[in-house]
Amino acid sequence: MSAKILIIDDELKLLKLLGMILRQEGFEVFEASSARSGLNMLDVHDVDVILSDVRLPDGFGVDLVTQYKTKKPHSEVILMTAYGNIPDGVQAMKNGAYDYIVKGDDNEKIIPLVYKALEKVKENRKNIQEEKKQNISFENVIGSSQPIFMAKKLAEKVAQTDATVLLTGETGTGKEVFANAIHTASNRNKGNFVALNCSAFSKEILESELFGHKKGAFTGAVADKKGLVEEAHNGTLFLDEIGEMPLELQAKLLRVLESGEYIKMGDTKIQKSNFRLIAATNRDLKEEIQKGNFREDLYFRLNIFGIHLPPLRERKEDIPVLAQFFVDRFSKSMQLEKVNVAENYFEKLKNASWKGNIRELKNSVERSMILMENNQLNSDSLNLESSDNTNVLSMSTVEKQHIIKVLNYTKGNKAEAARFLDIGIATLYRKIEEFGLK
Structure with missing residues (x-):
């Protein structure tokens, strides 16, 4: 083995x-x-x-x-x-x-x-x-507001083609969900949908993840490795945060987009792959071109068909249905039969700024369900930052109880607790020591 x-x-x-x-x-x-x-x-x-x-x-x-x-x-x-x-x-x-x-x-x-x-x-x-294998369809894109309706219509049209798609929008607006839905609706849906966040790796590791490497290509390359370009053959490659890709790799990506040809790290043999590219960014790529951080020729190659995903604050009428979706999902995972949601819970969510968009909304609903009493969700269940910061829990005694409850819920798993609390693991350890929660 x-x-x-x-x-x-x-x-x-x-x-x-x-x-x-x-x-x-x-x-x-x-x-x-x-x-x-x-x-x-x-x-x-x-x-x-x-x-x-x-x-x-x-x-x-x-x-x-x-x-x-x-x-x-x-x-x-x-x-x-x-x-x-x-x-x-x-x-x-x-x-x-x-x-x-x-x-x-x-x-x-x-x-x-x-x-x-x-x-x-x-x-x-x-x-x-x-x-x-359980691919996401456009039914998974929740909301009926005009901005999201228009984005879905554009995505459904381009899905029937092989055109490269550039998804733009703020962090947390659901770009990967859209990319996966485009793949599912395309004639490539029997192939793989593979995703990579370009901001998550160093240049060397990112190149290896994309194009693969041969044994001995760099320190630690002890065996041959397939890249995602190869994995996406006859399928779809989704590159998130494309604006973070180093310039040298941008040139290699442009080559494979134009010719279908690439070379693994440490190899001399030309490989071929037939894949559809969907890229996403929360940056203004035209501005990055002016700064010298992004290749103009690659931008034109990516932006054959652009779709902008609206921030949550521009589709506030979708917030209650999104929140209810997350309540239902977490009820199932937490094995809760019935969670009662008050109208003021949804109102408070609609009035928040949501800088982190859908991802932030999801995390807030999840935290509120961990902290709720008697399966009741209302405005008091939510700990949201408002513009005047009056709703932020700042007293150390409240913070301590909040951390204790989350740690109990995660059965002491500190990495999970830190995720729920939306703080770093080091910060959580410091709080545990500060409050004497050994």
Whole structure:
């Protein structure tokens, strides 16, 4: 069974021994002697299983589980400790660890445990593939206001062609939903819909993600890798935040758009791919061209058919139906039979500014449902920033109760709690220490 294993342990003898044993099993093994180097490796390698020591010189393994899972949500983490501790073990599992074992006592269990964890990884990946097959249609674009109606009409028309589409609009306006719906309505819907956020990677990693690489193309390239251009053959490639793409890669993207030809990193062989491109940006690309940050020829190639997605504040009549959609979705995931929503709940949502648009609305509804009492949602359930900041919860006692409730809901999973609270994980740890929530 071919799989990639990352071992993180500052005890170098054990690190090398485990590496040797796992390689003999046929696994591809990466080794790190600190939390920092391990986390850096997760930025480069697509790891299946992470074997991590609990006591590292720069981090506590139980808490690090959330960071490992944030970077590689579909990998499994096995924690190893020299000193068994039941509370730590329980917390590790709550944080998302697959298992927690004692060094020495459980050495003979490591290999079987890795195989079991890999079965779970396989199941995770299968579920992801099944989710990807459930393509989004224009029925998933919620709202009947004039701005969104016009955007949908344009998207439905261009979906029947192979034209390149440029979606513009603020962050959180639903550009990926539109892109997926265009793919589903097109004659390419039997092919893959693959998406990439151009702002999420360094130049080298972004090039590898797009075009793939050959083994040895750069430090850490230990095997050949398919790029998304190849994965999107006969399907659709969606590039979000296209305005963040480095100029050098813009030239390579332009070439593949014009000729269908590209070269993998570290290779000399020309590859071909037939894909449809949908790009999206929240930047003014004409302004970026003036600044020298974006190629004008690429802009004209992308903007064959442009669709602007309106911000939520320009389609306020859609807010109640969007909010109700999210209430229904979260009711199902939280296994709640009936949630009663007061009219003042919707009114307060309609009066908010929504700088983060639909994504911010979704997060606000989710937080309000975590904090609601007796399955009742009303204006008091919402913690929204108003223009005069009078609705912001600022008192430390209220903030403390808010954090406690969210941590209880996530069963102590700090990464999830930070997402619900809309703060960084480091900020959450600081608040936990500040309020004595050990």
